[in-house]
Amino acid sequence: MIDKLPTVKKLMRHLHQVPFLATKNLYRVTSYFLQLDQERLQQFCAALQEAKSKIILCNVCFVWQEKDTDCVFCADSSRDDSVICVVESWHELLVIERTQAYRGMYHVLGGVISPLDGISASDLKIDELVTRAALGVNEIIFALNQTPEGEATSAFIARKLQQLPLKITCLAKGVPIGSNLEFVDRLTVSKALTDRRSF
Amino acid sequence: MIDKLPTVKKLMRHLHQVPFLATKNLYRVTSYFLQLDQERLQQFCAALQEAKSKIILCNVCFVWQEKDTDCVFCADSSRDDSVICVVESWHELLVIERTQAYRGMYHVLGGVISPLDGISASDLKIDELVTRAALGVNEIIFALNQTPEGEATSAFIARKLQQLPLKITCLAKGVPIGSNLEFVDRLTVSKALTDRRSF
Numbered sequence: 032m033i034d035k036l037p038t039v040k041k042l043m044r045h046l047h048q049v050p051f052l053a054t055k056n057l058y059r060v061t062s063y064f065l066q067l068d069q070e071r072l073q074q075f076c077a078a079l080q081e082a083k084s085k086i087i088l089c090n091v092c093f094v095w096q097e098k099d100t101d102c103v104f105c106a107d108s109s110r111d112d113s114v115i116c117v118v119e120s121w122h123e124l125l126v127i128e129r130t131q132a133y134r135g136m137y138h139v140l141g142g143v144i145s146p147l148d149g150i151s152a153s154d155l156k157i158d159e160l161v162t163r164a165a166l167g168v169n170e171i172i173f174a175l176n177q178t179p180e181g182e183a184t185s186a187f188i189a190r191k192l193q194q195l196p197l198k199i200t201c202l203a204k205g206v207p208i209g210s211n212l213e214f215v216d217r218l219t220v221s222k223a224l225t226d227r228r229s230f
Numbered sequence: 231m232i233d234k235l236p237t238v239k240k241l242m243r244h245l246h247q248v249p250f251l252a253t254k255n256l257y258r259v260t261s262y263f264l265q266l267d268q269e270r271l272q273q274f275c276a277a278l279q280e281a282k283s284k285i286i287l288c289n290v291c292f293v294w295q296e297k298d299t300d301c302v303f304c305a306d307s308s309r310d311d312s313v314i315c316v317v318e319s320w321h322e323l324l325v326i327e328r329t330q331a332y333r334g335m336y337h338v339l340g341g342v343i344s345p346l347d348g349i350s351a352s353d354l355k356i357d358e359l360v361t362r363a364a365l366g367v368n369e370i371i372f373a374l375n376q377t378p379e380g381e382a383t384s385a386f387i388a389r390k391l392q393q394l395p396l397k398i399t400c401l402a403k404g405v406p407i408g409s410n411l412e413f414v415d416r417l418t419v420s421k422a423l424t425d426r427r428s429f
Contacts, residue, residue, distance in 0.1 A: 032327050035302045036294060042281040045274045050262050051255040058321045059249050064278055065285055065294065072282050075244045076275040079263055082241040083271050086264055095235060095264065103234045122257045128231050 039065075091163065093139040093156050095121060104137055111135045113169040117160065117188065119143055119176055127174060135172075138163065143175060143184040152187060161191050173201040238264075290362065292338040292355050294320060303336055310334045312368040316359060316387065318342055318375055326373060334371075337362065342374060342383040351386060360390050372400040 033040050043061055046052055052060055064072065086095050089102035096102045104110060114135030118124045124137050140155045164171060171192060175181035189199050205223040206215050215223075232239050242260050245251055251259055263271065285294050288301035295301045303309060313334030317323045323336050339354045363370055370391060374380035388398050404422035405414050414422075 032302055032324060035299075036285070036296055038281050038284045038296055039294060042277045045277045048262075050258050051251060053250075056250040058324060061281075062320055063247075063249050065281060067282070069282060072278060076278060078241045078244045079271060079275060082237050082260075082264060083266070083268060085237045086235070095238060097235055097237055100234075103231055121261055125231060125257060 088139075092137050093141060093159070094124060094137060109134070113167075114172065115160070115163065115168055115170070116172045116174050117185075118174050119181065123174060123176065135170075140175075140184070143178070143180040144187060145180045155184075157188055157191065160188065164192055164195055164197060168197055170198040170200060173199070177204070287338075291336050292340060292358070293323060293336060308333070312366075313371065314359070314362065314367055314369070315371045315373050316384075317373050318380065322373060322375070334369075339374075339383070342377070342379040343386060344379045354383075356387055356390065359387065363391055363394055363396060367396055369397040369399060372398070376403070 033043070039061060042064065043057055046057055046060055046064075047054075067075070085098050087098050088094070089096045089105055091105050092102060094102060094104060111134055115138050116124075116127060116133060116135055117138045117140060118127065119140055119142060121139060124139060127133050127137075138156065138160050140157065140160070142150050142155055144150060144152055144155065160171075171188075173185040173188070175185050185201060192199060203226065204219065205226060206212065206219060212220065232242070238260060241263065242256055245256055245259055245263075246253075266274070284297050286297050287293070288295045288304055290304050291301060293301060293303060310333055314337050315323075315326060315332060315334055316337045316339060317326065318339055318341060320338060323338060326332050326336075337355065337359045339356065339359070341349050341354055343349060343351055343354065359370075370387075372384040372387070374384050384400060391398060402425065403418065404425060405411065405418060411419065
């Protein structure tokens, strides 16, 4: 039936590209946009285009910033610029910011090395990180996701940084707070055991 | 941090309205749109606005149709116009079409009666269905979702149709094909027992 509605099909082809819209949900999202009134739809498109034109990446830490203002982190003199936390993307940065436990700088890689997805080291902001680190940073904290790709990327970058006089750390691995040991996977428990610390 | 990026915040407020985008996914979807190149973003907005201007509801069965063509169902003379299948929305219609087991007409209600969500009978295409039914239809099939609201809406419409000389049916209730009885809920099994049929 969709084949007989080319305009709807075209819209759905575009929506299909958006992450987190599974095929089943696509119909509902399409309905949502078809039912939106003209004015709201205009506003939606305007917001998309405004964001596209006004939001750029900071050329130091690669976090999104408004074109006409300074980077939220780089321009904040209250933050400790001798520590850089390396994250995969903006979302992980937000997670760390939400803890309010970190007051250093960030470096957004823009992904992790993943040959299967065609992402190599040169697609990421790794050289920029090495350049930044060489300017006199005390510590680099790896906060990439705990995936094989994330671990491999950390190892790759650590090798590039090993000549520099700085501390390289990564997030502690162990049992999550509030967790029931019974439901924690074997690897995590064994890691928590070997990394045990005095109480 | 989002508070310091008003343009991003505005875009996220718009995206937040879209169904099936949970707050966690919102960041990734926002990134997706920020990373989209200018041309693709233009095309996306154009597709949205084209759909908005070109797609209308058929004024008989209330299925989406292209403005300059006939309704896919109403104009199809090979379909049996003496049977009307009543569905909640477009998605359920597509599910039924996909079975290729139905060659009658449809009537899209546009929702179900749900006082908690502020949806009353007058918000739906119920009067239009009664008018259609009065024009000489043999059978009305209720294919609303198996929710309390769906059942109540079916009952409400059935009462409105009871004066008319037509058959009112609903989808069979029973154990799903391929299911393991152990995992089917009690109510469904008991319904399947009382509605049992000769083998």
